[in-house]
Amino acid sequence: MADQHELKTQITLPLSKAVEISFNSVKIRFGRSLITVSGIVLAIAFLMSIWAGNAIVEGLISAGDPKINLVLQQKGVEIDPDSTAARQKQSKDAWLAVLSLLVCLVGIANAMLMSVTERFREIGTMKCMGALDGFIIKLFILESTFMGIAGTIIGVIVGFVLTSLLNMSSFGAIIFDHIPLSQILGDGLWAIAIGSVLSLIGGILPAYRAAKMEPVDAMSLEV
């Protein structure tokens, strides 16, 4: 049949186009993106403040300065690492770190999930307009990455700054002399990695699910 030759395959758009569209998408829903990013910022700031707080106090303890020890004891910090009180404190800190990780996990997953599920209809519509599944998934990978990276970096900074201020008000500016910078830097990088990966997973799983559906199913999908 003559008409049969007419059927062609859809072109794959270049990555630059996906970057352009997804960047615009984050920009035009700026208000909504801000809320999603805030969710990520809060979660990561919480995680980071717990980690950085522990690191700062440990830094002060390991300084071994009698004057500092006095202040620490006044504030109820156990400086002898072998005492039972210190052991208890350690396990409490570890528990708090795990808890903050969980809060972070749920917070980010929720923020991303909401931002994608409310767009199922849009995904269905894009499929009707001829978008390839892969392209839609690419868009959401990029969007999640933009928001994830922005949110986690801000979160790490916010978390660190707040904890520093808090500890400064307790112990004075001396904390900056004994701050374990490399450890905090390491914690920060971990937090960024965890937050970005979580944002990516939280954003992609629902987008992948919707992109793989028949367009009508995606359009009628309810959250």
Next chain:
Amino acid sequence: MAMEEKTETTVETEAATVVRTQDVKKVYVMGEEQIHALRGVDLEVTQGEYLSIMGPSGSGKSTLFNMVGGLDKPTEGKVYIDDVDVAQLDAYELAWLRCRKIGYIFQSYNLIPVMTALENVTLPMVFAGLTSDEARDKGVELLTQVGLGERVMHKPFELSGGQQQRVAVARAFANDPAIILADEPTGNLDLNTGREIIELLRQMNTESGVTVISATHDHKMLSVSDRVVWVRDGRVDRVIDRDELKIEVGTIDGHE
């Protein structure tokens, strides 16, 4: 107008079949229950014709719309578009078909809420690989054609229902499709606005020779149709051609 450029497909005869369904059945399974939305539909749609699909609520019009448009898969039977079995297409061919061959219009417009009218209209062009400049020019032209030349930068929520549906019509024509599929395009509109949309579709149909297939409750649709297919309980109940239609329309208009 850009739409008139497609001449290469009509070499054979005047009455080439663009869409053909063969014993199409659709069963929705909901737990224990099976819903037979379509019970075997045979339909042929000729190029350039304006076909209305009528029938009571729940008769399977939307389901048929989805099957013909390649938006969902039939449980049984086949859908041919330009003699190609849609079920045989891979993802890339199917996306091409949805992008270039068919334009969709929905009852609830389905515009992307955060995008301007122009961005909505140019989206299918972007998927077709047009550059941003080409897409913008063509988008403005299409929006002007549907009477929204002054509103290209408006977001859907700043437009009335009728205007949103006009944007959706412009979007459906974005890549000069051979077929326009419309599922109750006037369902959410008042009488006059609905009539305007129908006349717009009819005008596009006569001007560009695009085939229009429209599911509808709307008796206003009858007067512009070349053919009306009545669907009932998942089957084609009867088909009325243009000649017979003239008589029927008279009686129906008389009722209104």
